[in-house]
Amino acid sequence: MHGCGHDGHIAMLLSAAKILKNMEASLNGRVVLMFEEGEEGHRNIEKLLAYMAEKDMKFDTCYASHVRWDIPTGKLSCCQGSAMSGLYHFVLEINGKGGHGSRPDLAHSVIDCFHDIYSNLDTLRLKYIKPNTVLTWSLGSVNAGATFNLIPDKLTCEGSIRMMDRNSGEEFIKEFERIVAAICPLNYCTYQFKLLEQLLPTENYPACRKTYLDSIKKQIGEDVIYDCEPWMASETFSYMCSLFPGVETFVGIKNDELGSGANHHTPEFDLDEDGLTYGTAAAVSYVLEYFENTPDTSAFEPAYNSISELIATFGQQPGSTEYMDLMLNSNNFGIDGTAELLANIIRKNFGL
Numbered sequence: 605m606h607g608c609g610h611d612g613h614i615a616m617l618l619s620a621a622k623i624l625k626n627m628e629a630s631l632n633g634r635v636v637l638m639f640e641e642g643e644e645g646h647r648n649i650e651k652l653l654a655y656m657a658e659k660d661m662k663f664d665t666c667y668a669s670h671v672r673w674d675i676p677t678g679k680l681s682c683c684q685g686s687a688m689s690g691l692y693h694f695v696l697e698i699n700g701k702g703g704h705g706s707r708p709d710l711a712h713s714v715i716d717c718f719h720d721i722y723s724n725l726d727t728l729r730l731k732y733i734k735p736n737t738v739l740t741w742s743l744g745s746v747n748a749g750a751t752f753n754l755i756p757d758k759l760t761c762e763g764s765i766r767m768m769d770r771n772s773g774e775e776f777i778k779e780f781e782r783i784v785a786a787i788c789p790l791n792y793c794t795y796q797f798k799l800l801e802q803l804l805p806t807e808n809y810p811a812c813r814k815t816y817l818d819s820i821k822k823q824i825g826e827d828v829i830y831d832c833e834p835w836m837a838s839e840t841f842s843y844m845c846s847l848f849p850g851v852e853t854f855v856g857i858k859n860d861e862l863g864s865g866a867n868h869h870t871p872e873f874d875l876d877e878d879g880l881t882y883g884t885a886a887a888v889s890y891v892l893e894y895f896e897n898t899p900d901t902s903a904f905e906p907a908y909n910s911i912s913e914l915i916a917t918f919g920q921q922p923g924s925t926e927y928m929d930l931m932l933n934s935n936n937f938g939i940d941g942t943a944e945l946l947a948n949i950i951r952k953n954f955g956l
Contacts, residue, residue, distance in 0.1 A: 609875050618886065624888065632895050640815065645804060653914065667812075668851070669886065672856060677878050678856060683854075693764050694798065703755045733775060733776060741765040815899050819892065823891060847906050918932075
């Protein structure tokens with residue numbers, strides 16, 4: 605079981621698609637809806653980006669929603685600044701000299717080498733990263749050996765680094781590699797260090813965040829807005845936000861009475877489907893508000909000059925996530941009776 609709520613994301617996007625399609629004649633702009641497979645990896649979004657580059661598609665804004673386990677059902681959230689963390693997915697392979705367990709003196713143990721590296725990594729966060737900087741790291745797998753009486757000649761470990769600031773992630777990686785490069789020779793071992801994936805932090809553009817909050821207050825109600833901390837998970841939607849001004853938003857699915865509210869990627873994870881109604885309504889609200897009161901995003905500075913330039917960086921990474929995603933292209937015209945129109949749509953489709 606994957607247990608992240610992507611079935612809910614698809615349901616929200618399909619619902620938003622149905623509503624927006626019914627409103628197509630009155631929309632003063634274009635809405636592109638994107639469905640992506642995978643999780644926390646660039647390989648699947650690369651297909652979408654390649655299509656966008658081929659069709660020379662450009663957008664004025666981008667929008668995404670993710671259900672969130674710790675936000676109550678009926679609540680919506682949009683963080684200021686970074687909404688989700690950046691990611692480095694690393695693999696470290698250590699090669700030594702195997703031997704029999706009775707004669708460790710004749711071997712160069714990769715396990716001993718890894719122990720020294722891990723001990724230093726455990727303090728790296730405190731020694732080289734500013735204490736007020738948000739950064740975590742973890743190992744997801746460590747593999748070496750297959751039997752009790754043989755010293756293995758190879759160890760592979762794999763993990764991730766999460767950060768809300770790109771510079772701190774780069775600093776951690778630099779120190780990580782320095783530690784590995786120093787310790788392996790001391791243990792008569794060699795190593796290979798690879799970064800399989802790099803994701804930027806997902807940054808909410810201030811003007812787009814204001815548009816989102818305004819749309820919620822106007823169309824759904826200020827009482828549904830919920831303050832929450834940024835999420836340390838990572839999203840390929842960060843690539844969209846590096847190209848176009850946009851927002852990553854969160855939809856509450858926590859309901860103690862139903863038993864939903866366990867963390868994502870745990871066996872107990874479940875979602876309260878009533879929360880999806882609010883996520884769909886929020887997406888439609890953002891579309892209408894953006895077209896009616898298009899914000900000034902002229903100060904936005906993309907991290908890449910083009911989609912093709914971004915795709916080229918993937919060639920440097922060997923090798924995504926499903927989310928609810930809307931791309932808009934506005935003509936700066938309003939829609940008469942927006943609030944009443946949306947209220948009727950929501951009441952008819954969702955009974956709010």
